[in-house]
Amino acid sequence: MLGQVLADNRPLIDVDNLKVHFPVRGKGLFGVGTGVVKAVDEVSFRIRAGETVGLVGESGSGKTTIGRAILRALTPTAGEIRFHLDGDVVRVDQLRGRALTRFRRHMQLIFQDPYASLNPRMTVRDIIAEPLECLGDTGGRAAIDERVREIAELCRLNVEHLRRFPHAFSGGQRQRICIARALVAGPKFVVCDESVAALDVSIQAGIINLLKDLQDATGVAYLFIAHDLSVVAQIAHRVAVLYVGQVVEMAETRDVFFGPLHPYTHALLSAVPTIEPESAFAPVTLAGEIPNPARPPSGCRFHTRCPYAEARCRAEVPQWREVAPEHFVACHFAGELPLARHG
Amino acid sequence: MTATAAAGTDSAGPILDVQGLTVTFRTDEGPVTAVESVDFRLDRGRTLGLVGESGSGKSVSTKALIKLLPKNAKIAEGARIGLRRKDGDWIDVATLPADSAAVRRLRGGEIAMIFQEPMASFSPVYTVGNQIMEAIRRHRGVGKREARTLAVEMLDQVGIANAALRVDQYPHELSGGMRQRAMIAVALSTRPAVLIADEPTTALDVTIQAQILKLMRALQDQVRMSMIFITHDMGVIARVADDIAVMYLGRIVERGPTRTVIADPKHPYTVGLLKAIPSMGKLERRLTPVPGDIPSPLERPTGCPFHTRCDRRMRGICDRHDPKADEVGAGHSVACHLFG
Numbered sequence: 021m022l023g024q025v026l027a028d029n030r031p032l033i034d035v036d037n038l039k040v041h042f043p044v045r046g047k048g049l050f051g052v053g054t055g056v057v058k059a060v061d062e063v064s065f066r067i068r069a070g071e072t073v074g075l076v077g078e079s080g081s082g083k084t085t086i087g088r089a090i091l092r093a094l095t096p097t098a099g100e101i102r103f104h105l106d107g108d109v110v111r112v113d114q115l116r117g118r119a120l121t122r123f124r125r126h127m128q129l130i131f132q133d134p135y136a137s138l139n140p141r142m143t144v145r146d147i148i149a150e151p152l153e154c155l156g157d158t159g160g161r162a163a164i165d166e167r168v169r170e171i172a173e174l175c176r177l178n179v180e181h182l183r184r185f186p187h188a189f190s191g192g193q194r195q196r197i198c199i200a201r202a203l204v205a206g207p208k209f210v211v212c213d214e215s216v217a218a219l220d221v222s223i224q225a226g227i228i229n230l231l232k233d234l235q236d237a238t239g240v241a242y243l244f245i246a247h248d249l250s251v252v253a254q255i256a257h258r259v260a261v262l263y264v265g266q267v268v269e270m271a272e273t274r275d276v277f278f279g280p281l282h283p284y285t286h287a288l289l290s291a292v293p294t295i296e297p298e299s300a301f302a303p304v305t306l307a308g309e310i311p312n313p314a315r316p317p318s319g320c321r322f323h324t325r326c327p328y329a330e331a332r333c334r335a336e337v338p339q340w341r342e343v344a345p346e347h348f349v350a351c352h353f354a355g356e357l358p359l360a361r362h363g
Numbered sequence: 364m365t366a367t368a369a370a371g372t373d374s375a376g377p378i379l380d381v382q383g384l385t386v387t388f389r390t391d392e393g394p395v396t397a398v399e400s401v402d403f404r405l406d407r408g409r410t411l412g413l414v415g416e417s418g419s420g421k422s423v424s425t426k427a428l429i430k431l432l433p434k435n436a437k438i439a440e441g442a443r444i445g446l447r448r449k450d451g452d453w454i455d456v457a458t459l460p461a462d463s464a465a466v467r468r469l470r471g472g473e474i475a476m477i478f479q480e481p482m483a484s485f486s487p488v489y490t491v492g493n494q495i496m497e498a499i500r501r502h503r504g505v506g507k508r509e510a511r512t513l514a515v516e517m518l519d520q521v522g523i524a525n526a527a528l529r530v531d532q533y534p535h536e537l538s539g540g541m542r543q544r545a546m547i548a549v550a551l552s553t554r555p556a557v558l559i560a561d562e563p564t565t566a567l568d569v570t571i572q573a574q575i576l577k578l579m580r581a582l583q584d585q586v587r588m589s590m591i592f593i594t595h596d597m598g599v600i601a602r603v604a605d606d607i608a609v610m611y612l613g614r615i616v617e618r619g620p621t622r623t624v625i626a627d628p629k630h631p632y633t634v635g636l637l638k639a640i641p642s643m644g645k646l647e648r649r650l651t652p653v654p655g656d657i658p659s660p661l662e663r664p665t666g667c668p669f670h671t672r673c674d675r676r677m678r679g680i681c682d683r684h685d686p687k688a689d690e691v692g693a694g695h696s697v698a699c700h701l702f703g
Contacts, residue, residue, distance in 0.1 A: 222653035
């Protein structure tokens with residue numbers, strides 16, 4: 021259940037000091053004036069077995085980059101990614117070649133757009149079976165068929181329709197196909213990158229419920245990336261808030277939403293319009309624009325827009341510290357600011 | 364109408380009166396009815412929220428108002444799109460040919476539109492200022508220099524810092540939020556009587572969205588403009604609209620004052636939609652999805668369009684007969700057999 025500490029406290033993935041930097045070429049003919057965009061800079065957090073960590077932040081804050089770095093869809097610049105697997109610790113950041121390919125069965129990705137992520141020329145059965153075939157699962161066609169039917173049923177797909185092509189399915193059904201494909205090889209960890217953002221509200225709720233049920237049934241852990249904070253509130257056990265490539269706050273969902281300690285989290289939450297008439301809509305207006313990650317501000321990266329910024333914030337990088345049990349914040353004044361309880 | 368209307372000072376009364384709007388698309392798979400018998404009225408200075416999921420006909424029904432439909436679309440005979448022009452005269456837009464000079468004057472001049480994708484709505488090869496000035500010069504009949512002054516003023520008003528500098532920049536030099544604000548500047552620069560905002564904040568971050576919503580409200584109060592706000596986000600609608608109309612498969616299934624509809628929804632679809640919305644305030648609740656899938660527009664259900672997904676459907680009634688809209692409260696009407 022949400023808001024409760026997971027009984028299962030085993031770590032699954034430790035991300036330690038992760039940095040993903042992208043070199044950019046300047047405007048000159050030969051790339052004069054090259055720079056570096058620090059898309060993800062010194063990010064550390066832990067994902068436990070069977071839990072959902074929500075990753076929120078504005079566009080460009082590095083949400084997707086963190087997800088892809090853990091999956092090794094791109095190579096981190098620095099830092100460690102330790103994957104705990106049956107008592108062993110695998111350094112995902114150091115995997116390469118066949119070892120990496122073999123390891124991919126443990127981690128999968130569900131994309132945003134179910135219309136763009138299914139091959140129209142493949143039947144649903146072949147789409148779902150593809151990960152198994154790529155991973156060279158032996159056991160033959162019958163075994164694969166059996167596994168496909170099993171996962172399709174779990175994802176509430178009509179097994180009679182497995183011979184059809186994706187075009188015959190609606191958006192919600194397509195996303196269930198994508199989920200079945202991601203889970204068919206029995207991964208321990210799945211990144212859901214805006215996986216419900218493209219769906220209509222009446223359909224979205226069903227997919228959120230399905231993801232939760234699948235987690236209960238299989239014990240898979242999710243890194244749930246979304247810009248929609250209400251969706252994250254429904255599915256995540258813990259939430260990490262990103263700002264310009266850094267995590268500024270991380271805690272259990274309830275604590276982040278009802279007792280935010282970082283002024284950025286507070287501003288972000290206040291900007292979400294809700295239908296509840298009793299909660300006043302009084303968004304905190306942040307001054308200026310999101311800083312360019314190629315030239316992040318000195319000290320606390322949020323100081324250029326923070327309503328509480330002081331001289332210390334400009335000069336000194338705030339420590340990442342545990343202010344309350346399981347509640348981590350990077351702010352000099354965490355706990356001292358008059359951040360109203362949300363909701 | 365009276366002289367006061369011509370001066371734009373009368374504060375109430377309808378400005379837009381749409382009746383029996385049906386839009387059909389010719390497609391390879393057969394005709395698709397995107398909007399069916401839609402009626403709505405918009406009063407001066409008010410905001411009407413159109414809510415609905417994909418394929419509900421929100422965008423098509425508003426694009427029809429300025430004849431901005433693709434060539435294979437047809438507005439059915441008998442539709443009336445009454446618009447009270449700035450000079451006080453009522454015209455029926457439905458009867459005007461889409462490529463007529465009268466419709467061109469209407470677009471931007473009387474009814475302006477903001478689209479979801481600010482990048483796609485600007486031409487990348489002209490400066491932002493150039494594009495605002497074009498609208499101003501066409502609809503307000505002023506010279507180049509004055510248009511430029513007005514353009515800078517507009518950019519300033521929508522909260523773009525350094526407007527005098529930004530006016531000479533190209534769309535790609537502006538951030539997403541700034542581009543959407545510039546788009547609003549273009550739309551408002553002609554002083555339209557009606558602004559249609561089609562998912563204007565959907566592609567933006569919540570922080571920027573909050574800014575834009577606040578800005579649109581302030582500007583609306585300033586110039587007493589009427590607004591049709593299209594979105595699938597009930598939270599946004601709750602914050603901007605005076606009245607809402609809930610659409611499903613091309614029909615308005617429920618309408619009324621926003622607060623009333625949200626607090627006391629009647630149509631099973633509206634009830635379902637509100638239950639399906641995730642909320643930051645209630646963490647432990649399991650979401651209730653609306654069962655089933657949105658039917659393909661090619662396979663429109665007979666009778667009530669929602670009966671295939673409705674948990675309160677009555678066999679023999681809902682699948683056969685079209686429900687008529689019935690008043691269930693002050694200004695609150697529902698098209699559902701349960702309330703017929």
